Every structure is written in structure tokens, then in C-alpha cells.
Amino acid sequence: QLQLVESGGGWVQPGGSLRLSCAASGFSLAYYGIGWFRQAPGKEREGVSCIRSSGTNTNYADSVKGRFTISRDNAKNTVYLQMNSLKPEDTAVYYCAVLRRFRLCIFDRSEYNYWGQGTQVTVSS
Numbered sequence: 001q002l003q004l005v006e007s008g009g010g011w012v013q014p015g016g017s018l019r020l021s022c023a024a025s026g027f028s029l030a031y032y033g034i035g036w037f038r039q040a041p042g043k044e045r046e047g048v049s050c051i052r053s054s055g056t057n058t059n060y061a062d063s064v065k066g067r068f069t070i071s072r073d074n075a076k077n078t079v080y081l082q083m084n085s086l087k088p089e090d091t092a093v094y095y096c097a098v099l100r101r102f103r104l105c106i107f108d109r110s111e112y113n114y115w116g117q118g119t120q121v122t123v124s125s
Contacts, residue, residue: 009119022096033099038092047107
């Protein structure tokens with residue numbers, strides 16, 4: 001059974017760091033791009049970052065550029081999102097999703113066909 005499981009969320013003070021993980025089971029992530037999205041209460045789900053299967057092509061939302069880094073470890077079947085210099089506006093549920101094959105790394109949700117259940121990130125003092 002194909003499954004994505006996010007972990008690593010939690011509470012952190014502004015300026016702090018968290019590393020989110022997106023672990024896959026039932027299939028190999030190596031052949032797929034993976035995107036990270038987030039959804040704050042009352043807001044639309046928005047794209048945060050994406051990494052293609054090769055690992056060489058990445059994309060970031062302007063709001064997180066320079067603070068977040070996406071990476072992948074195909075041997076562990078896992079994609080990571082390192083989040084530094086966190087701000088209260090980063091508070092949201094973070095989801096990872098599988099990019100349809102051969103698609104560009106963009107933040108159109110229709111380009112993604114499998115989603116995890118999400119992990120909560122709360123940034124506050």
C-alpha cells in the first residue's frame with residue numbers, strides 16, 4: 001500500500017529550526033519528485049518547496065527562500081525539509097506529496113497525486 005508519512009513537526013520559538021521528514025512506503029521515491037505544501041488555518045494550501053527525482057532541481061516559494069532547504073535520501077526513501085529562521089507566519093500543517101512523473105517542479109496541486117497526512121508546525125514565543 002502506497003503511503004507517505006510526515007514527521008518532525010512541533011513547536012519552536014521564532015528564529016528556531018525544525019527538520020521535517022517525508023517517508024514513503026509501498027513504492028520507491030527515487031523515481032518521483034516530491035513537494036512540500038503547507039496550510040494555515042483559514043488559508044489555502046500553498047506550495048513551499050519541491051525537489052525532482054534527480055535531486056538537482058529544486059524550487060522554493062519566495063517566502064521561504066534562503067531559510068528552507070529541501071533534500072532527499074533515496075536510500076532511506078525519504079525527503080527532508082530543513083527549516084531555519086522560522087517565523088510565526090510559518091505556522092501551518094505541512095504536507096508532502098508525490099509529483100506526477102515527468103512534471104516540472106511547480107506548486108500546482110493538480111500535479112501531485114499522493115499526499116501524506118500532514119505534520120503540525122507551530123512557531124510562537
